[in-house]
Amino acid sequence: MNSETTAVRVWDLPTRVFHWSLVASFATAFITSESEKLRDIHVVAGYALAGLIAFRLLWGFVGGAHSRFADFLPAPGKLIDYLKSLLARRPQHYVGHNPAGAVAIFLLLAFGVIAAASGWATYNEIGGHFMEELHEVSSNGMMAVVAIHIAGVIVSSWLHGENLVLAMITGWKKMRSTTHENPAG
Amino acid sequence: MRHILLIAAAVLATNVYAETPRDFLTRFEKEAGAPASAERGARFFTTKQGGEWSCASCHTEKPTQPGRHARTDKAITPLAPAANAERFTDAAKVDKWFRRNCNDTLNRVCSPQEKADVMAWLLALK
Secondary structure (H helix, E strand, O other): OOOOEEEEEOOOHHHHHHHHHHHHHHHHHHHOOOOOOOHHHHHHHHHHHHHHHHHHHHHHHHOOHHHOHHHOOOOHHHHHHHHHHHHOOOOOOOOOOOHHHHHHHHHHHHHHHHHHHHHHHHHOOOOHHHHHHHHHHHHHHHHHHHHHHHHHHHHHHHHHOOOHHHHHHHOEEEEEOOOOOOOOO | OHHHHHHHHHHHHHHHHOOOHHHHHHHHHHHHOOOOOHHHHHHHHHOOOOOOOOOHHHHOOOOOOOEEOOOOOOEEOOOOOOOOOOOOOOHHHHHHHHHHHHHHHHOOOOOHHHHHHHHHHHHHOO
């Protein structure tokens, strides 16, 4: 068996900057969400989050290969196969987003859009109590997906024997030569 | 006996759908185990309790009037039920805003006694 490893470029710089900026803006918005004193910071964090997601939606069509939505469109069949392979401790390997991560990303983007829009409406007193509730439910939904995403990153990093967090910082993954370049979708 | 049951049923039935401001006074007094004081409520509402803000910083010292958010300057509808029939009619909202606003003004939750006192004062405002 050949255990030679090669470095593969996975995440382009804009995708990585987007990822960690989204972490910062969402964390700031979440931490300041219960306070009227910090309301202005919360609103700025919300605008930042909305702008970042707008960029990511565009980047999903024109960005680097593994950042494009076409590279990781959710597919229930592949998701089930992937989850089964995790349970069997023989994880299928994907260079870009794995099928579970792909679902997380689309959920995060959707919840983010709803949270930002309903937050804007609430701040501008449009839509009343409904928008306020929608803002809370979508933001909590987003935080729930973040928790699942982090758990998934830890489990996948361990099962695949690779550091996915480091890959999102440097943009590079070390690949065993047996890995296929097949996209998640 | 039948009358008491009917009244109890009616009270329970209305509680399911909507509360009245007076229901909250009753609830907080019961939780506090002591009667409310409108005078104490007025003092609590209009003076700082160790924090940067008092309740009046946003709701004004006359909560029959519209208030103004101390950070964002946005308009706040009157808090006193006599001036705003929508106030204190939904337990989830009341609990949510006491939780948030007490934390902003006191850096802690309000005690049932403090909430009962404020309710008594707000109900006394005409």
